Amino acid sequence: MxxxxxxxxxxxxxxxxxxxxxxxxxxxxxxxxxxxxxxxxPEWIFDFALQAMKEGKNQYAPSYGILTLKKAIANYQKKYYDIDYDLSEVIVTAGATEALYDTFSAFINKGDEVILFEPYYDSYHSNIQLAGGIPKYVTLHKPDFAFDYAELESAITPNTKIIVLNNPHNPTGKVYSQEELNFIATLVVKYDLMVISDEVYEFLTYDGASHIPFASLPGMREKTVTISSSGKTFGFTGWKIGYALAKPEWIEAIHGIHQWTTFAVNTPGQHAMANAFDKLEExxxxxxxxxxxxxxxxxxxxxxxxxxxxxxxxxxxxxxxxxxxxxxxxxxxxxxxxxxxxxxxxxxxxxxxxxxxxxxxxxxxxxxxxxxxxxxxxxxxxx
Ligand SMILES: Cc1ncc(COP(=O)(O)O)c(C=O)c1O
Incomplete structure (x- = not known):
């Protein structure tokens, strides 16, 4: 059979x-x-979505995402993290989930090795497998879910291409320290690697802890694909509006997969989230x-x-x-x-x-x- x-x-x-x-x-x-x-x-976000629908914003959106949402995302990255992205450096996806799938698919060749800190968000593992990559693991140990610097460096081989970072971290609640991030950045330079940084919980830190985007480290903006999600930030996970930020050639590569998967993300939801990001500070x-x-x-x-x-x-x-x-x-x-x-x-x-x-x-x-x-x-x- x-x-x-x-x-x-x-x-x-x-x-x-x-x-x-x-x-x-x-x-x-x-x-x-x-x-x-x-x-x-928040209810006021419903109103933005309804308004967009009534205004006839119901057909396919541009494949990279609507202009106002891309602008709003770039604006908050500048305002909160002082990272400059222009509009060719943002792509809107069906949740962070699609951004992750597109990114792993766009960058992994068969046999490429990808470093995952474990415990890992399970979709990374499946995406790497689907793309033909080989995951290599570095454990975050309780009680504070720190990692051993030597273990990380020794996981790197000539076939290593990517380190995946999830910060703040699901499931441990870890927020990577400046020192840990600096160490990872050193390895990125030393071994010529890229980082996929999943920052969907970027605004959920507690008791004075603060989130440091990996792309904000010196030299790392050009080495990083940052992925996040309006679903987590605004509490509408079912709307599935996520995005990726990276240099233009990398966003184009991610779009190479996006165009054949979802092509474009739901239009009224994007308008609602563009308005929501404009009110982020309040x-x-x-x-x-x-x-x-x-x-x-x-x-x-x-x-x-x-x-x-x-x-x-x-x-x-x-x-x-x-x-x-x-x-x-x-x-x-x-x-x-x-x-x-x-x-x-x-x-x-x-x-x-x-x-x-x-x-x-x-x-x-x-x-x-x-x-x-x-x-x-x-x-x-x-x-
Ligand atoms: C670490 C992490 N990344 C990505 C996602 C998926 O985000 P989205 O709902 O925007 O697809 C989740 C959802 O739980 C998550 O915890």
Whole structure:
């Protein structure tokens, strides 16, 4: 019999998020698993979308994205990070997810090696595999999820092309320090590498931590593709409006894939987000306060449980060690849903080299306070 399905899909895992969400639904569990808010972004953004639709902005957008959105993105990069991008250095994509896929596809040749810090956001791994690349792993170790500088340098070979950075980091909540970023930049120069820097949680940092974009380091703007998402910044993950920033030749390469995948991103959503980014300065203080309060609520709650958590400096995730009544993270995640009614993510699927993930669970706190309180209540009963 002929095999119709492509070899590319051999060994391609089902995303853990689909598995856990399905189980959570079946057991009506409080969902602290999947990484998106269970509440709306600001209502004034709806009005911008509706206005755009009523004004007839409903047909295909330009393939690279509408001008006003590209301008608004370049403006905030200048204002917050002092990085200058012109309009040929921005592309709008269907979420950061598409930007990642396009970028990995555009830069990886068969056999190219790509360095991933683990735990990694799982789409990087699958994208590298789909593009024919070879992932190499460097572990971020608890409690502070630091990496060993020698381990990183020794992972580099003559075939290494890319280092993938996710900062602030999902799932650990790590925010890379200036010193760590400087070290990575040194290696980029020494070994002639590029960096794909996923910064979707750029505005979610806590307790005085601040986000340093990799492209803001001296010399790194020309070596970096920065990827981010209006879905995370404005709390509309379902609108799927992301973007990539890089030098013009690299944006053209990313567009080479984008033109044959989505071609153009939904038009009214882009108009709404262009207006939203123009109001970023007014919006951010409340957004940051909202999430700082949610983090504080989670920390207070977790302190009353038998889970030993690692306080995040960024993102909307917390990693926590579970009590030893469970054998590993998969057992803990499944039994927490079935027996205690709370869904979390077992992070061992985000590790390829280290076993550290087997002792941990990832909790998402982008949830209504009532959801968080009810989740915490269930976790308190775990002995
Ligand atoms: C690190 C990271 N990158 C990218 C994405 C995907 O972003 P988008 O929803 O814009 O596709 C996510 C979503 O959870 C994420 O956590």
């Amino acid at each position: 002929k095999e119709f399905i492509s070899d590319k899909l051999q060994n391609m895992p089902i995303s853990i998020f689909s598995t856990i969400s399905k189980l959570a639904l079946e057991h009506n569990a409080v969902n602290l698993g999947q990484g998106f808010p269970d509440f709306n972004g 919006y951010l203080p409340d957004f940051r306060k909202l999430y700082q309060n949610k983090l504080n609520l989670m920390i207070d709650g977790l302190q009353q449980t038998n889970f030993n958590f690692f306080k995040p400096k960024g993102s909307y995730f917390i990693m926590a060690e579970f009590p030893n009544t469970f054998t590993d993270d998969q057992d803990a995640a499944i039994r927490l849903i079935k027996e205690y009614g709370v869904a979390t993510i077992p992070p061992s699927v985000f590790y390829s080299k280290s076993d550290e993930g087997k002792t941990l669970l990832r909790l998402c706190f982008a949830k209504q306070d009532s959801t968080l309180l009810s989740g915490i209540d269930k976790l308190k009963s775990v002995k």
